[in-house]
Amino acid sequence: MVEEEHRNTDLEVATIYEISKILSSSLDLPKTLRDVLNLLGNHFGIGRGMVSMVQDSGELHLVGAVGLSNAEIQRGRYQPGEGLTGRIFSSGMPCVVPNVAEEPLFLNRTGTFDEIGADADAAFIGVPIKAGGETVGVLSILREPDRRRRGFEKDRLFLTMVANLIGQAAVLHRTVTADRLELLKKQTRLQKQLNAAPRGKIVFDNVIGISQVMQRVFSEVHQAAPSRVTVLLRGESGTGKEAIARAIHVQSDRKDRPFIKVNCAALSETLLESELFGHEKGAFTGAHAERKGRFELADGGTLFLDEIGDISAAFQAKLLRVLQEQEFERVGGSRTIRVDVRLIAATNRDLEKAVAANQFRADLYYRINVVSIFLPPLRERREDIPELVEHFLAKFNKENRKDLKIGPDAMVVLRNCYWPGNVRELENCVERTATMARGALICEFDLPCVQNRCLTRALHVPERPVAMPLERAAAQSENASQHTGEPSRVEGGERERLVWAMERCGWVQAKAARLLKLTPRQMGYALQKHNIEIKRI
Numbered sequence: 001m002v003e004e005e006h007r008n009t010d011l012e013v014a015t016i017y018e019i020s021k022i023l024s025s026s027l028d029l030p031k032t033l034r035d036v037l038n039l040l041g042n043h044f045g046i047g048r049g050m051v052s053m054v055q056d057s058g059e060l061h062l063v064g065a066v067g068l069s070n071a072e073i074q075r076g077r078y079q080p081g082e083g084l085t086g087r088i089f090s091s092g093m094p095c096v097v098p099n100v101a102e103e104p105l106f107l108n109r110t111g112t113f114d115e116i117g118a119d120a121d122a123a124f125i126g127v128p129i130k131a132g133g134e135t136v137g138v139l140s141i142l143r144e145p146d147r148r149r150r151g152f153e154k155d156r157l158f159l160t161m162v163a164n165l166i167g168q169a170a171v172l173h174r175t176v177t178a179d180r181l182e183l184l185k186k187q188t189r190l191q192k193q194l195n196a197a198p199r200g201k202i203v204f205d206n207v208i209g210i211s212q213v214m215q216r217v218f219s220e221v222h223q224a225a226p227s228r229v230t231v232l233l234r235g236e237s238g239t240g241k242e243a244i245a246r247a248i249h250v251q252s253d254r255k256d257r258p259f260i261k262v263n264c265a266a267l268s269e270t271l272l273e274s275e276l277f278g279h280e281k282g283a284f285t286g287a288h289a290e291r292k293g294r295f296e297l298a299d300g301g302t303l304f305l306d307e308i309g310d311i312s313a314a315f316q317a318k319l320l321r322v323l324q325e326q327e328f329e330r331v332g333g334s335r336t337i338r339v340d341v342r343l344i345a346a347t348n349r350d351l352e353k354a355v356a357a358n359q360f361r362a363d364l365y366y367r368i369n370v371v372s373i374f375l376p377p378l379r380e381r382r383e384d385i386p387e388l389v390e391h392f393l394a395k396f397n398k399e400n401r402k403d404l405k406i407g408p409d410a411m412v413v414l415r416n417c418y419w420p421g422n423v424r425e426l427e428n429c430v431e432r433t434a435t436m437a438r439g440a441l442i443c444e445f446d447l448p449c450v451q452n453r454c455l456t457r458a459l460h461v462p463e464r465p466v467a468m469p470l471e472r473a474a475a476q477s478e479n480a481s482q483h484t485g486e487p488s489r490v491e492g493g494e495r496e497r498l499v500w501a502m503e504r505c506g507w508v509q510a511k512a513a514r515l516l517k518l519t520p521r522q523m524g525y526a527l528q529k530h531n532i533e534i535k536r537i
Contacts, residue, residue: 019162020165029063030063033064033166034066037049041066041067046141048141051137051138051166052076052078052089052140053137053170059077060080060086060137068110072110075109082107084106084124084126085138088128089137092130094159096125096126096152096155098123099123100124101122123152124143125141129163131168143155204218204221208384210384211382224371225248225249228252230343231343232368233346233373234375235375237348237422239378240375240422240423241346242304248302249342252342254301254302259301262276262294262304263306263307264305265310269312269315277330278290278296279330282332293328295337295339296339300341302341302342303343304345306345308347316361317364320364343368345368378425378426379534382415382416386415389414396431400434404434404440407441412510414429417509425455428455429455432448449506449510495530497516510523
C-alpha cells in the first residue's frame with residue numbers, strides 16, 4: 001500500500017511537471033487546455049474532463065474538453081450559480097459529488113451523462129480556477145467508478161494544483177490578448193493618420209516637398225527616425241538639412257526631449273570643444289563659472305552637428321571617443337560624464353574625398369555615416385518651388401501684416417531660375433521681392449533678376465566668349481520649330497550662342513530667353529534640342 005502511494009505521488013509530480021511544460025509551450029489557450037486534459041486522462045484514467053472559462057458576457061463557456069464531441073462542447077454553457085459548474089464559479093469553492101446520478105444540481109448540460117448511463121455511479125470533482133484571487137473558470141472531471149478507491153480528497157488537491165497552473169496561463173493569455181488588441185488599435189490610429197494625408201504623399205509639419213525626390217527623402221526619414229542610429233545628412237548648402245534633422249527628431253521617441261544644434265564651422269577648435277563638452281570653473285581665462293556643454297544639454301534627446309566635415313583633425317579624435325563611449329570630461333575637469341544622445345550630422349563636403357586625402361578620419365566617417373540621407377538641390381525638385389514660394393510669402397505677410405500675392409508670370413521666372421543657393425536663396429529672393437514690391441500682386445518686373453539686381457549674377461559673373469558677339473546673340477531665325485509649331489529665333493548650330501546667353505544671365509533660363517528675344521517655351525525647346533545641361537554656377 002505504501003509503495004503504491006509512493007508510485008501515485010511520483011506520478012502526480014511527473015504529471016504536474018508535464019502540465020507546466022504544456023501550458024508554457026504555446027499561447028493558444030484552448031489547445032493547451034485540451035493537451036492538459038488529455039494528459040490527465042492518460043495518466044489517471046479520467047474519461048471526461050472539462051475546463052470552463054468566464055467570458056466578457058459573464059457566462060461560463062467550455063473552452064477545453066476531453067471525451068466530448070464538438071456538439072457537446074458547444075452546449076457546455078452556464079450562468080454563474082447555475083448547476084454544479086456555475087455554483088463552483090460563484091462560490092470559489094471546490095465540489096465533490098461521489099455519485100453524480102443522485103445529484104439534482106448536476107444539469108447534464110453537455111449530455112455526457114447519457115452515454116455513461118443513469119445506473120453508473122460516476123463521481124464529479126470540480127475545482128475553481130483562480131488568478132490573482134479572482135475566479136476565472138472551473139476545472140471539472142467525471143471519474144470512472146473503479147477509480148473511487150483512490151480517494152476523492154487526493155483527487156481534489158491534485159486538481160487544485162492543476163487549476164492553479166491553468167489560472168497562471170489564463171492570466172498570461174489575457175495579458176497577451178490585451179496587448180495585441182492595443183497594438184491593433186494603435187495600428188488603426190496610425191493608418192487613419194496616414195489616410196488623412198494626401199494619398200501616396202508623406203508630409204512633415206516643418207518641411208515642404210511634394211516632388212518625387214523629396215518623397216524618397218521623407219520615406220528614408222520615416223524609416224530611420226524611430227531607431228537611435230546616427231544619421232548623416234548630405235547635400236549642398238541651403239538644401240534644408242537642419243529642417244530634416246528636426247523632422248527626424250520629431251518623428252523619434254525622443255521628441256519630448258531637447259533638440260540641440262551646433263554649427264561646427266562657426267567655431268574654432270578650442271571654442272567648439274568648450275561648446276560641446278562644457279568647462280569647469282577656472283579652466284581657462286574667462287571661465288568664471290561651471291558651464292554645461294551641448295552634449296549634456298542634449299542628454300536623452302538629439303544633438304545636430306552641422307558642417308561636421310569642417311572640424312579639425314585633432315577634434316575629430318575627441319569627437320570619435322565621445323560617439324563610441326557616450327562619455328566625456330569637461331574642459332579642465334577630470335570627472336567622467338555619461339550621456340544618452342542621438343547624433344545627427346550634416347555636411348556639404350565630399351567626405352569620401354576628404355578621407356582619401358587624409359583630411360577626415362576614416363573611423364569617424366564610418367561612425368557618423370551609419371544612415372546617409374542625401375538632400376537634392378532645389379534645381380532637381382522644381383515641383384516644390386511654387387509651394388515654397390507660397391510658404392515664404394505667407395510667412396512674410398504674417399510677420400509684416402501684409403497681404404501680398406504672387407503673379408503667375410513671376411512664378412514662372414522663379415520656377416525656371418537655377419538657385420545655386422537652394423532653398424535659402426529662394427527665401428531671400430521672396431523676402432526682398434516682397435519688401436520692394438509696389439502693389440499687392442508681385443509681378444515679373446518686381447523680381448530682382450528682371451531689374452539686373454540678382455544676387456546670383458552679382459556673385460557669379462561669367463566671362464563673355466570672345467568669339468560670340470552680342471549682335472550675333474540677338475540674331476533671329478525665321479525657321480519654325482518642328483515640335484512647338486512656333487517661330488524659332490534660334491538658328492540651327494547655334495549651341496555656343498545658347499551657352500553664352502545662359503552664362504551671361506547666370507544660368508537663369510528666363511533672362512537668357514529675354515536676351516535672345518525668345519519665349520520661355522522656345523528657350524526650353526532650344527536647350528533640349530542642343531542637349532545643353534543646366535550647370536551649376
